[in-house]
Amino acid sequence: MGFMDLFKTHYESGERxxxxxxxxxxxxxxxxxxxxxxxxxxRELEFTLAFEDDTRQELMLKRKDCEVIVxxxxxxPIETTVDFTVxxxxxxxxxxxxKVIQSLYQALDKRLMFKGLALNR
Known part of the structure; x- marks a missing residue:
């Protein structure tokens, strides 16, 4: 972890x-x-669902220390990608x-059929 990571309050996952x-x-x-x-x-990580939009395929999860947009x-029809903004x-x-993004990905990788990382890079 770099020095600036101590102060960052916004993280995003993505292809790049x-x-x-x-x-x-x-x-x-x-x-x-x-x-x-x-x-x-x-639920396992003690988040509550704050917002759900199936049209835009987004979820908003909240916990006392952070909020996550998924x-x-x-x-x-049989393949999806998942990205997080925390x-x-x-x-x-x-x-x-x-750390929140990594723990969410680790838990998802155990439940779903993981295909790969950033395949369209």
């Missing part, structure tokens, strides 16, 4: 992330299976947003 822990994850699961797994993982992209509160976060 420079940190391997923040690369987009691809799954061989349909949208509904992916969403169900996300909600199970969220974007699920349906590539085809915002934490406070002045010094100690890289908490990155």
């Amino acid at each position: 992330a420079t940190d391997e822990g923040l690369l987009t994850h691809y799954y061989k699961n349909n949208y509904q299976q992916t969403k169900t797994a996300l909600l199970e993982v969220a 974007t699920v992209v349906k590539i085809n 915002n934490t509160s406070g002045i010094i976060s100690f890289g908490k947003g990155k």
Whole structure:
């Protein structure tokens, strides 16, 4: 963790992330299976569902220390990608947003059929 990570309160995963822990994850699961797994993982990690939009394929999860926007992209009927945007509160976060993203991905990888990282890079 770099010095500036102590103060970052915003983290995003994506196709072009420079940190391997923040690369987009691809799954061989349909949208509904992916969403169900996300909600199970969220409950386990003590998040509450604040907002859900199946049209835009987004979820907003909240916990007292952070909020997470989850974007699920349906590539085809049996393949999805998942990305996270995490915002934490406070002045010094100690890289908490990155740790939250990594823990969400680890839990999802156990529940879904993981295909790969940032496959369209």
